[in-house]
Amino acid sequence: MDQILGNISLLIQFPVVNINIVLQGVLIGAIFVLAAYGLALVWGVMNVKNLAQGDFVIAGGYASWWFNTNLGLPALLGIPLAFAILWGIGWVIYKLVIRRVIERDLFTSLLATFGVGIVMAQSMNLLFSADTQSLRLDYDSLDFFDNLVNLPIAKLVGAITAVSLAIAVIVFMKRSRMGQAIRATAQDARAARVMGIDTEKVYAFTFSLNAAICGAAGAIIVLVWEIQPFFGMGYSIRSFVIVTAAGLGNLPGVIAAGFGIGILEQFGAHIFGISYQQAIAVLLLLMVLIYRLAQQRRNRQVLQ
């Protein structure tokens, strides 16, 4: 308790520390936005809630890490490579599992993807061992306010990559034929089929794209933080927090919520200690759910 009060008073006495925490939160938030955007895409288009989202992220991280340590490829090249590999993995998982659960009730897809997540996490554990891994970019770090605020350039590069990937995906969704087909399918799958859109292809494409986005996010994470086979659940939960808080089909909301949870988590970790980070993410999920529930209850409705 004393420690918590001490941490809070530190924040009040040295306001610059707040800037540092906000900055770290924004940098992490950029990654969360990517994973959550992928989840919102799959959720909106094919009504599948993917609990293996975080495991895709971690798999992308391991793909990038493997290429760097075993083949000596430059670390930044890992991002497009992870994108490509996870595209393939996503496609295989779509064909094997997801295709058969789209039409079923939502609990089925939730449970099936949970199983997929277990298989992925355990396979990674066997293939790459349970140690945490990371790649270090040997960039400097920018310091401000007598070293109270520091901004590692590696993290900045990671965040910029994440943002540019997000922009690329958004432009793709808005402009390309495939993006249009995806949006049409999301609005009304049956009507889209009638109009001659091959919805099966759209679904496969969407799920693979989601996996690929997550893979790229993982490749960024391995550059600036660290990965471990069982870290996936945390990212899945965070994606759910963000999408639930933002509401479906609300892109600005997803971006705002992503940065918001990044910042809140950093403040929480600073105040309560780093070992509470996972707990904070989950508690945020519960708070968001209960808040949304209270909102619905006012209209005598339920969250479904």
Place this chain on the structure above:
Amino acid sequence: MNKTLLYIALLIISIALPFVFPNYTISLTAMWLLIIVSLTWDMTGGQMGYNSLGNIFFYGTGMYVAAITGISMVYDVGQYTSAAGGGINNFTATQYFSGLGIGAVAAGIFCAISAVILGYLLFGLRGPYFAIGTLGVAIAAGELVSNWEWVGGGQGVSLPVYPGDLDEGKFFFYYLFCTLGIATFIFLKWLYSTRFGAAINAIRDDEEKAEAMGIHTLRYKLVTWSIAAFIVGLAGAFSGYQLIQFEPLETAYQTINLGIFMVVCVLLGGKGTLWGPVIGAILFHVLKEVTWTYFLGWQWVALGALIVVTVVYFQDGLMGWLKHVRPEWFGERVEQKPGSKPSSASQAEAAQ
């Protein structure tokens, strides 16, 4: 008459099992645990239509409450847990059994109350939101308990060993779980035959209509979940004493092990039936033991794949399949075409 014989035979088998396979007593105890948690999961998941992924919360909480209650009757808890494994576990037989008994009751009641509180917060969530919300509760509880030094933090708690012969202890816990399992089964068999059972089935089929028919749905949901929580809390309490040493994330709040196994067991056996969870749990336990033996190292991957296959390809479960093939066994009348022979599956389908 036939049914009574069947039940008596099953009862005799469950009592005789540890004598027939004395080397597998621990594994058989684990099977009973799986049956208990599957049966109680089916109360909300199968009969009421609320798929919880967080029933493991009650298992872990029961484990902790029972252990802390048992310890606090003899020692100061903070001192005891901080010395974890440091040697102060001198419990007399009386202290041990009263700790287990009172601890288990306390665990059950605590879990039932927490189910009511959580239910007030979460029962407005439907479908997948309820599943994710309850999963969140279980994960959050595990993370918070692993940061709580008073109850041993991430290291968990170590409890006294069974006072007496080690084999006797194994038998003791087998019959403890066996009794709880049979009691749960009989209780649920009775419960599902009452108006209460009909009411929760109505909630599953159409909650709005059930509400319109005058069923106080929230009250029914809270009662159902707290009964389930009570039983799971007892099972958790017994498990804690059986395991002796347990820690928060991998044993008590084991979200991805037991927490997901119970759901798979129910799906494997057949959702919303009385026998489904039992059969599913036995089948799953056998499959699990086989994978553990033959897929060394890859057992988890095999088990995850089993979950996916069950969910995707075999979701109606064994009972659902039987119901489809032999509807007359379930008391469903099959209209026969005049002149056709009775009790043939393909004809039954054609007649429908």
